[in-house]
Amino acid sequence: EPEVTQTPSHQVTQMGQEVILRCVPISNHLYFYWYRQILGQKVEFLVSFYNNEISEKSEIFDDQFSVERPDGSNFTLKIRSTKLEDSAMYFCASSEAPGQGNSPLHFGNGTRLTVT
Amino acid sequence: SQKIEQNSEALNIQEGKTATLTCNYTNYSPAYLQWYRQDPGRGPVFLLLIRENEKEKRKERLKVTFDTTLKQSLFHITASQPADSATYLCALDLHTGGFKTIFGAGTRLFVKA
Known part of the structure; x- marks a missing residue:
């Protein structure tokens, strides 16, 4: 069964550094998402992306965050200047066609980001 | 704003019994609702969608049941097994111009052998 893959599985970075989290969505999916989950807390929506532009973003997704689909297979999340509070698990997800009631999200297994 | 509430207390049941988890939502009338399973350190996995x-x-x-009047969904696992132990998440799609699926905090289920 096709799956969403994320790399790296664990990223350690120093405060103020830039990080790029990478995802390869399922190949025939057209909608892409990033979520984060701080340890012990709920899965929080960051951003959705369709047709090479942001569809929706949350208040968390400020100017420090950006997303890109640099080629036909990768989907990336960049954090420009990391803060301690950015430490979390970041999940990428993809779906065929949201809004039609038959297109659930398929998640990767996440990148654990630790900011020191 | 839209809110999803799930019982934050863990649910402990004996193997073979039926587990029932609750999801309540406010300030929204979703066209459908989804349930996911999440194991520790892993991404959520889709289970069921109800319109x-x-x-x-x-x-x-x-x-899964869906009562739009009560704004509530119930999720049942019958003949539960220890392998069903996980966190179960309720999710809603919000269509406020773009695409956004929000999740409840989840209910942790422990099934004892």
């Missing part, structure tokens, strides 16, 4: 015009949906030992 507003469906009262009940089943898949193997899983059953």
